[in-house]
Amino acid sequence: MLDPGKGQREGGKNETLWWNSRMEKFTRYQGLIQATHQKGVKQAPHSNENPLQELEFTSLMQENKKLRSKLLELERGVEDLNLKVQQLWSELGDLESEYARMLAELGAIHD
Numbered sequence: 001m002l003d004p005g006k007g008q009r010e011g012g013k014n015e016t017l018w019w020n021s022r023m024e025k026f027t028r029y030q031g032l033i034q035a036t037h038q039k040g041v042k043q044a045p046h047s048n049e050n051p052l053q054e055l056e057f058t059s060l061m062q063e064n065k066k067l068r069s070k071l072l073e074l075e076r077g078v079e080d081l082n083l084k085v086q087q088l089w090s091e092l093g094d095l096e097s098e099y100a101r102m103l104a105e106l107g108a109i110h111d
Helices: 006-010 012-038 051-110
Strands: none
Touching: 012 051
16 A cells, blocks of 8 residues: 655655656657547557657556556555445444433433
8 A cells, every 4th residue: 555644744845846747748659549549550550760758658658558557556545445434434423323322321320
């Protein structure tokens, strides 16, 4: 699972800059993917004329794979946390009922 305090310790401004650079790369990647899918291409363009573009495409594909994995991990964490919230609300309801019962019992004893 993720370290919940990690981002805060590393410094908010640097982390924001890092995420912004990732988002810029992702946006470029999305444009490249859309263009290649429109042409029916599902892999890096094979062009000896522009090896840097092919390298960037490969790099962005790897970054996409990492981000998708991270997203899946975060989605699983959200599911786990939502389940925990439901369990805690249920437990709270049970405890409130028990508290009300005990108050009523205490009132009956003192009457």
